[in-house]
Amino acid sequence: MNVHDSHRADDRHRALERVMQQHRLRPDSLIEILHAAQRQFGWLDRDVLGLIAARLRLPPSLVYGVASFYHAFRLEPPGRHRCTVCTGTSCHLKGGSRLLQQLEQHFGIACGATAPDGSLTLENVRCLGACGLAPLIVIDDEACPHASFGPVVERLTASLDGEDTSP
Amino acid sequence: MPRLTLTINNRSVSARRGESILSAARRSGSDIPTLCNLGGLIPAGACRVCLVEVAGYPRPVPACATRAEQGMVVTTDTERLTAARRMIVELLLAERNHSCAVCVMNQHCQLQDLAARLGIDHVRFAFISPLAGVDISHERFGIDHNRCILCRRCVRVCDEIEGAHTWDVDGRGAASRIICDLAQPWGTSATCTGCGKCVQACPTGALFEKDAPTKKATIDMERLSEWRRSRK
Amino acid sequence: MKTPEPKNEKPTVCGGGLKISVCLGSPCLASGAEGVLRALREAWGEKPIAVIGTGCMGPCSRGPMIRIERDGYPTAYYERMTPQAACTTVAAYLAGAAPEQGRLAPDFPFIALQTRVVLEQCGRIDPCDLNSARAAGGYRALAHAIGKMTPEQICCEIGASGLRGRGGGGYPTGTKWELVRAASGRRKYVVANGDEGDPGAFMDRTLMESDPHRLLEGMAIAGYAVGARDGFIFVRGEYPLAAQRLGAAIVDAGKAGLLGRNILGSGFSFRIRLRIGAGAFVCGEETALMASVMGRRGQPVIRPPYPAQRGLWGSSTLINNVETFGCIAPIIRNGAAWFRSVGTPGNSGTKVFSISGDVATEGVLEVPLGTPLRELLAMAGGVSGGSFKAAQTGGASGGCIPASHMDVPVDYESLKGLGTIMGSGGLIVMNDQRCMTDVARFFMHFCQDESCGKCAPCRTGTQQAARLLDRIAAGEATSDDISQLEQLCRFMRETSLCGLGMAAPTPVLSTLRWFREEYENHVRDRRCPAGVCAMEGTPCRD
Ligand SMILES: Cc1cc2nc3c(=O)[nH]c(=O)nc-3n(C[C@H](O)[C@H](O)[C@H](O)COP(=O)(O)O)c2cc1C
Ligand code: SF4
Ligand code: SF4
Ligand code: SF4
Ligand code: FES
Ligand code: FES
Ligand code: FES
Secondary structure, three states, X not given: OOHHHHHHHHHHHHHHHHHHHHXXXXXXXXXXXXXXXXXXXXXXXXXXXXXXXXXXOOOHXXXXXXXXXXXOOOOOOOOOEEEEEEOOHHHHHOOHHHHHHHHHHHHOOOXXXXXXXXXXXXXXXXXXXXXXXXXXXXXXXXXXXXXXXXHHHHHHHHHHHXXXXXO | OOEEEEEEOOEEEEXXXXXXXXXXXXXXXXXXXXXXXXXXXXXOOOOOOOEEEEOOOOOOEEOOOOEOOOOOEEXXXXXXXXXXXXXXXXXXXXXXXXXXXXXXXXXXXXXXXXXXXXXXXXXXXXXXXXXXXXXXXXXXXXXXXXXXXXXXXXXXXXHHHOOOOOEEEEOOHXXXXXXXXXXXXXXXXXXXXXXXXXXXXXOOOOEEEOOOOOOOOOOOHHHHHHHHHHHO | OXXXXXXXXXXXXXXXXXXXXXXXXXXXXXXXXXXXXXXXXXXXXXXOEEEEEEOOOOOHHHOXXXXXXXXXXXXXXXXXXXXXXXXXXXXXXXXXXXXXXXXXXXXXXXXXXXXXXXXXXXXXXXXOOHHHHHHOOOOHHHHHHHHHOOHHHXXXXXXXXXXXXOOOOOOEHHHHHHHHHHOOOOOOEEEEEEOOOOOOOXXXXXXXXXXXXXHHHHHHHHHHHHOOOEEEXXXXXXXXXXXXXXXXXXXXXXXXXXXXOOHHHOOOOEEEEEEEOOOOHXXXXXXXXXXXXXXXXXXXXXXXXXXXXXXXXXXXXXXXXXXXXXXXXXXXXXOXXXXXXXXXXXXXXXXXXXXXXXXXXXXXXXXXXXXXXXXXXXHOOOEOOOXXXXXXXOHHHOOEEEXXXXXXXXXXXXXXXXXXXXXXXXXXXXXXXXXXXXXXXXHHHHHXXXXXXXXXXXXXXXXXXXXXXXXXXXXXXXXXXXXXXHHHHHHHHHHOOOHHXXXXXXXXXXXXXXXXXHHHHHHHOOOOXXXXXXXXXXXXXX
């Protein structure tokens, strides 16, 4: 880790501490605080979970138990790009699940996993509440309505290729 | 102390206000099977083997977590209940890897006892056979997830009685696992006091004492929690 | 679209008399509505044309939607707008012609035949502007309630309206309010259940995004009626836009003295906080929801005690669905008798449905309770891609309605009679290309993923049932497997701890009831009649 990174890490810790103070270190704000921590760090590693447990005076296992219960919290670092396939009812009927399977095969990663080089995370969600656009896919926070395999792969490949790999 | 009367298996039983159906039934000689319940712990109503029928209720209710009420008419052993209990035990046996012959708890396991009591000689369901893992990093104890039925007695005893809250549950649904602290080896736990209560509380061979070839639940939780309440 | 009388709406058309509304609901945004709005604002934006962003107009699958209102012209809706098409359309309007390209017929049934009570202002007002909501009557009911009514009177009025919980169970709302009102205790809480975890349901999202003040107003009235000073809105984590608009609405309402301390100078204080869900369907269950609000794992606990007796932090707590709260202001404004005049006896008022799947128009529909299913389908333009096979109501906790029962009036009891439930209002239409076994399997996998894992029947039962359905879909099952599946399902329904496990078998039991033959085709003939299931060994997925 270079100096620049550790500064950023410090900033993030400060930001997290601020949020915890805003919640007055109340244990019942744990989920809010986990959301905030994930916004800062992108995921929740054990150090952060341990820190939150200590600050809120909660048992570490309780904090881990809460973080692991909810799908929104990541306990592993996500890839640089994210592809989320909706597998809600309408999207399933209109091919969402099949699309997910095809993507899994194409990129060689299972749903919920990240490519070994850290470029892409493939995941699913159970309905985004926009079923009229089924099948719906979200690539890096951008929705792709009525998605189909070819164009999605094209989009993803383009983002992966266009990645700035210089340090 | 205010008392009330109810009927359990055609017998009139008196109970304290606030007492569970389970405890009233046991006193009157009706033995309702249980797995997740342990006297002295807050009932979870999770395993559902203690389900009983109450006249007028649409569905069976867990005896361990349902209060006895004045005039209740309870039946603890119907065909429907036996079928349900059998189903639960079979499902639990299929969920992880219960090879009793090589288990530390063989002959002392509450799951095994219950299976025998219900006359279960085969399991209808596919064995899931997950790779559940064993953690023997603690110097005196070990946990074998293959034998865990997720009753959470360990979680509750460690939290409610010992006050350490070393255990909790990781994940959810069928992927749930009992975890120590931040999902770390038990031997590295910063919170465990080594009291052994969880081992005593575990109904199966999931939690065990390393140098004891077999174990038996001996601890008197009821007394322990009394003691803890008196300290508060 | 009709809104039952009485109603007084001031025309908001300004300047040269042209008002353009661009739908900024999240489906329309996903289809590019923001670009449309920007293009229109850049091109005109200033008077004499008012360009505003609104919430959902209804027919979401046709988005981006815009609406053009002009004095002397009928209101016109345009579908699938691009920035360019929108500008051309508006230019044509200015030149005095109403172009046909992309225009929905003036009597487009999806819009024209709705009866809007809860969604009255959705798609009409700017959800980010408190003044827009107030101009349309927002917070008038709150002022009336705290100014002129006692808490008892309010509970009574809600009871008399016959309003039943829209979260699925249909429990009488007035009774629930009265229970909480009468409960002792210094602190009480009001919670809006906006978890909407049922895949295929998006009514609550629509209301929260399109008219957030309606929810806040309903909650504040509830707070006054039951004696609570604190409210929580539990918003599903997958709905960031709803959370953002609600958050802004809370701040705005607070600044205007409509929320917070000493509301409208009455001495009544009510604070609302947002809680953002983190992705767990079971958190829609009220005891799990409360656990989650208190920062814990969303695991249900045994009831009784009910939340009204012992809820958040041990205090009496009122939990209602978002749409239930959406009904409150109109009831207070127009009276219980008016509300009862909509719908059918025992099922008063309207219900919002999110209709999707194989229909010509997918989106949000509000109709009086008791409207026949056939009529709902007709409003959505009929079945697309084939003939009608079934409609799933109540999502993963519900069942399907086959073609032979298309005339069923959609109300709590009639649906129950068909072995399904009203649920929260998700309605998924399936044509004859769909495989019902696959649908059942899909829902069982969903329930397996979403089971909290606390009670044995649901945790292990959904897992085994999903396996059995996998075998059926893969053409590997025997007829014993079907009967075992049926047994397992009945068992789960009877023994599970909470509603998730109890209802998880419903899709299976319901498809077995109406489409048993299809199961048998899979098992006996190793054939999927609809050609959906691959029939090539167990697809290993979890
Ligand atoms: C598994 C499960 C999921 C539920 N999901 C929701 C939901 O997403 N939204 C909701 O309002 N109610 C949901 N409910 C129903 C709630 O528990 C509760 O009954 C409802 O919020 C009460 O509000 P109401 O009386 O206004 O309907 C769910 C229930 C269960 C068992
Ligand atoms: S030994 Fe005692 S402190 Fe350690 S985990 Fe078990 S119950 Fe908790
Ligand atoms: S380890 Fe033992 S006590 Fe703990 S949940 Fe598993 S079976 Fe129950
Ligand atoms: S029924 Fe399912 S979701 Fe409900 S408590 Fe049991 S395991 Fe949890
Ligand atoms: S099912 Fe995909 S958005 Fe609803
Ligand atoms: S002993 Fe009662 S539910 Fe487990
Ligand atoms: S979101 Fe635009 S019409 Fe529904």
